[in-house]
Structure formats: C-alpha cells, structure tokens
Amino acid sequence: MAIKVEHELHKRRLGRNVGLGLVLVGFVALVFGLTVVKVERGDLSATPPSAEGGN
Amino acid sequence: MTDTSINNQARAGAGDAGFGDYFALLKPRVMSLVVFTALVGLLAAPVNVHPVIGFASILFIALGGGASGALNMWWDADIDRIMKRTQSRPIPAGKITEGEALAFGAFLSALSVVMLGLAANLVAAAILAFTIFFYVVVYTMWLKRWTPQNIVIGGAAGAFPPMIGWAVATGGISVESVLMFTLIFMWTPPHFWALALFMKSDYHEARVPMLTVTHGRRATRAHILIYTLLLAPIALGTGFTAIGGPVYLVVALVLNGLFLKGAFDIWRRDEAQAEADGYRAEKKLFALSLVYLFGHFGAILAESTLAQFGAQFGLGGW
Structure with missing residues (x-):
C-alpha cells in the first residue's frame, strides 16, 4: 500500500518543519542584527576604543 | 516503513x-x-x-x-x-x-x-x-x-x-536588582499557597509534599499571612530606592493594603467557612496576587518611563 501524502502525520511534520525553518531564519536575522550593532559600537574590536589614541 | x-x-x-x-x-x-x-x-x-x-x-x-x-x-x-x-x-x-x-x-x-x-x-x-x-x-x-x-x-x-x-x-x-528579586521571592509563597487552598490538587497521589497536605490548611493560612507581612516592607522599601518614586509608592501602598487585608481574611477563616462560600476569599487573594506583581513591576516601569521622557517636568523617581 502506498503512503498517502495527505495523511495527518504529514501535515504535522510540515507544520513542524515550517516552524523550525522560521525559527532558524529569525535566529540568523537576530545574529546578523546583533553583529551589525556590535561592529558599529566597536564592541567586537580587539583594541579598546580608548587605547586607539582617539577621544 | x-x-x-x-x-x-x-x-x-x-x-x-x-x-x-x-x-x-x-x-x-x-x-x-x-x-x-x-x-x-x-x-x-x-x-x-x-x-x-x-x-x-x-x-x-x-x-x-x-x-x-x-x-x-x-x-x-x-x-x-x-x-x-x-x-x-x-x-x-x-x-x-x-x-x-x-x-x-x-x-x-x-x-x-x-x-x-x-x-x-x-x-x-x-x-x-x-x-x-x-x-x-x-x-x-x-x-x-x-x-x-x-x-x-x-x-x-x-x-x-x-x-x-x-x-x-x-x-x-545592585541593591535595586536584589530588591526586585526579593519582591518576587517573597510574593511566590502566598501566591501559590492561596491557589493550593482552593485547588483540590492531586499532589498527594503524586507524593509531592505540599504545605496544605503536610502541615494542614490551618498552617497554610498562617504561612500566607506571615509571608504577606514580610513582603509588605520590602515592597514599600523598594519605593525609596532609585527605581521607586511617588507613583510606585502610591501603587505599593494600595496593593499592599489590599494584599494584607486579603491575607488576614484568609487567616481568620476556617475550612468550613471557606467551603461554605466556595473559597471566595482564597480565590480573591490569588487573583489579587497577580495584580499585585504586575502592579508593582508596572509601577517600576512607569517610574523609569517618566524619568526618561518627563525629566524636564520633574517626573519620574525621587
């Protein structure tokens, strides 16, 4: 007997996969956003801003 | 498969x-x-x-x-x-x-x-x-x-x-963050025990030692009052720190007054009275406990917002 694609099980799996996909996309967007903010603020700089001879 | x-x-x-x-x-x-x-x-x-x-x-x-x-x-x-x-x-x-x-x-x-x-x-x-x-x-x-x-x-x-x-x-x-911790810490027991009094839960079958089962409902009522009495000075004292202010203090005064009265009402009652009116006072205190916590933290938020946006008008904090 062939597996029926429209089985309730497949709907549940689809829902889970779409949900996980959206979470992963959201996580990537969040990490990207954090990186942009941290680079702009100089948080990721190896040398502290005060030691660079600026103000 | x-x-x-x-x-x-x-x-x-x-x-x-x-x-x-x-x-x-x-x-x-x-x-x-x-x-x-x-x-x-x-x-x-x-x-x-x-x-x-x-x-x-x-x-x-x-x-x-x-x-x-x-x-x-x-x-x-x-x-x-x-x-x-x-x-x-x-x-x-x-x-x-x-x-x-x-x-x-x-x-x-x-x-x-x-x-x-x-x-x-x-x-x-x-x-x-x-x-x-x-x-x-x-x-x-x-x-x-x-x-x-x-x-x-x-x-x-x-x-x-x-x-x-x-x-x-x-x-x-800092002192302020420890006070916020203490506020929730001291609020949790009366909140849960008020619930335990009117929720006929099956903790006993699950062998989870709840105060209502191990020490009885009379002792639970006393515990609620004791923790509420200890909670009030912490809640009011927070009003005099950097996160407090007039708005917070008014909210805290009203909510602690109501909470103390509710705890006192529960302490005075026995099981027969509680069963007669369907645990009205216990349910009321539980509902109030939710308002209590959200009210206090809402007031802290209000003070901080007022300090941020209304500083030029002398609003927010002390």
Whole structure:
C-alpha cells in the first residue's frame, strides 16, 4: 500500500518543519542584527576604543 | 516503513510531535512572566541598552526560562502522568519522549546562556545559567519532592529574571536588582499557597509534599499571612530606592493594603467557612496576587518611563 501524502502525520511534520525553518531564519536575522550593532559600537574590536589614541 | 506502521505511530502520537508541542514544553505562560519582569529590570536600570541588544537579551532570557521548563517536564514526567492538571503536557500525552525533552531542554539551555553572554555580558549569562541550574537541579530534582517549603525556595528561580535584565544593562548586581528579586521571592509563597487552598490538587497521589497536605490548611493560612507581612516592607522599601518614586509608592501602598487585608481574611477563616462560600476569599487573594506583581513591576516601569521622557517636568523617581 502506498503512503498517502495527505495523511495527518504529514501535515504535522510540515507544520513542524515550517516552524523550525522560521525559527532558524529569525535566529540568523537576530545574529546578523546583533553583529551589525556590535561592529558599529566597536564592541567586537580587539583594541579598546580608548587605547586607539582617539577621544 | 509501511503505511500501517506510520498509521500506528500517528495514533500513538510519539516521535512526531508538532511545533506547538515543542513550544508547550517551554511553559509559555511562565515565559510571559519571565519576559515582563526581565524587561522591567532592563528598562529600570540606569544604563540605556541598544534596542537590538535589549530585544535579543530578553529573547534569550525567555529561551533560558523555557529551556528550564522543558527540563522540568523531563524530570517530572512520572508525576505529570499522575496529576490531572498536568496529564495533557506533551510527555504524559505521548507526543514527545522524555529523551527528546531532555535533549531539547539541554540544547536550548546551553544556547540561551552562550547567546546571552555574546549579546549582553558574562554577568547576565552567569545569572541565567545559575537560574536554570537552580530551577532544574535545586528545585525540580531536589526540593520539590522533599520539603513542603519547595515553593518558597523554588520561588527564587522565578525571581531571577529582573536581576538578569538589570545585569544586561549594567553588567552587575545592585541593591535595586536584589530588591526586585526579593519582591518576587517573597510574593511566590502566598501566591501559590492561596491557589493550593482552593485547588483540590492531586499532589498527594503524586507524593509531592505540599504545605496544605503536610502541615494542614490551618498552617497554610498562617504561612500566607506571615509571608504577606514580610513582603509588605520590602515592597514599600523598594519605593525609596532609585527605581521607586511617588507613583510606585502610591501603587505599593494600595496593593499592599489590599494584599494584607486579603491575607488576614484568609487567616481568620476556617475550612468550613471557606467551603461554605466556595473559597471566595482564597480565590480573591490569588487573583489579587497577580495584580499585585504586575502592579508593582508596572509601577517600576512607569517610574523609569517618566524619568526618561518627563525629566524636564520633574517626573519620574525621587
């Protein structure tokens, strides 16, 4: 007997996969956003801003 | 795999949980309290946080809280199967296996702590890690099934979020953040015991030592009054610190007056009186306890907002 694609099980799996996909996309967007903010603020700089001879 | 085996698996429900089942493992209702109090802690702090960092931090704090909820459901699966209130949770319902819940909770715990450390700072991440440890190991694995004071000490886990929010902004701990912790810590026992008085729960069958079962309802009523009496000076004292102000103090005066009266009413009653009116006073105190907590943290938020936007008019704080 062939597996029926429209089985309730497949709907549940689809829902889970779409949900996980959206979470992963959201996580990537969040990490990207954090990186942009941290680079702009100089948080990721190896040398502290005060030691660079600026103000 | 045959169609028959898939059908059998689908009927049993195990191994193919939906997205919502995993979300339910995170105890979303508890998470909403974590988000609110952590946000207040973050916004009440005297240091401004970049919105993206603030948003990410709150998200990772909520995730850490949710992860500890999943680990709690993993460990407590045996008693969740016995108690009616918890039988529909994903593990007793057969939608998620215990091993899956353990892996899910452990992974999200590690992820939330590491990400909070990267997004905010190590102090905030360390307090989050300690909160997860405290809730899962100290409360769930040790105290919950051992002592009727489980609610008191376990309440500490729910009290940490505002401290974490504060640490995200300031990178440290201060009197104000400890007071916010103490406020939730002292509020938890009367909140839960009021619920325990009118919820005919099956903790006894699950062998969880609740105060109402081990020491009786008379002692529980006395405990509620004692903790409410101890809570009031902490709540009012917070009003005189940097996070307090006239708005907070008025709210605290009104809510503590009502809360004390409610606790006193409960203390004066016996079981016959309570059963006669369907536990009206106990239900009223439980509902009030929710307003109490949201009222105090809402007032702290109001003071911080007023200080931010109404400083030129002399509004906010002292």
